[in-house]
Amino acid sequence: MERITSADEVPEQGSYLFTVTEADGSEEEVILVRLSDGIGAWKNFCQHEIDQRLDRGVGNGAAIRDGEILCPKHGSSFDAETGYCDNGKAAGSTLAAVDIAVNRGDVFLTDDDLTFAHEGGIDDGDMPGSTSHLSF
Ligand code: FES
Numbered sequence: 001m002e003r004i005t006s007a008d009e010v011p012e013q014g015s016y017l018f019t020v021t022e023a024d025g026s027e028e029e030v031i032l033v034r035l036s037d038g039i040g041a042w043k044n045f046c047q048h049e050i051d052q053r054l055d056r057g058v059g060n061g062a063a064i065r066d067g068e069i070l071c072p073k074h075g076s077s078f079d080a081e082t083g084y085c086d087n088g089k090a091a092g093s094t095l096a097a098v099d100i101a102v103n104r105g106d107v108f109l110t111d112d113d114l115t116f117a118h119e120g121g122i123d124d125g126d127m128p129g130s131t132s133h134l135s136f
Helices: none
Strands: 002-006 016-022 027-035 038-043 063-065 068-070 077-079 100-103 106-109 114-119
Touching (some): 002 016, 002 114, 027 114, 038 100
Antiparallel strands (some): 016 027, 016 114, 027 038
């Protein structure tokens, strides 16, 4: 169980973006969103077009309206609690869930298939001054 961030870092209207490593070594983005009674976590892509991010890494992250996460491309909205979409191009689909737990004000990754990589999107892993991509 790895700590992701403090629950306070998850915006009221928006999302907290971070990157995980899958069992096969590939990276994937995940968003944390506020629910009426806690915090939910979803993979950061739309079910209509899987290369469309919900949180594009700008501002407060994903657009949230009335407890729904809005896809920025065609405007389908996903229930932030269940991930289910009943409208627009993505109707009938459900966001990919990620297992987390909140304990004493911190958010932890509890998904057995995933390892916490870093805060922010996949591209944010290459910090200025980092030589990680040159050290092979
Ligand atoms: S890409 Fe999200 S609704 Fe089309």
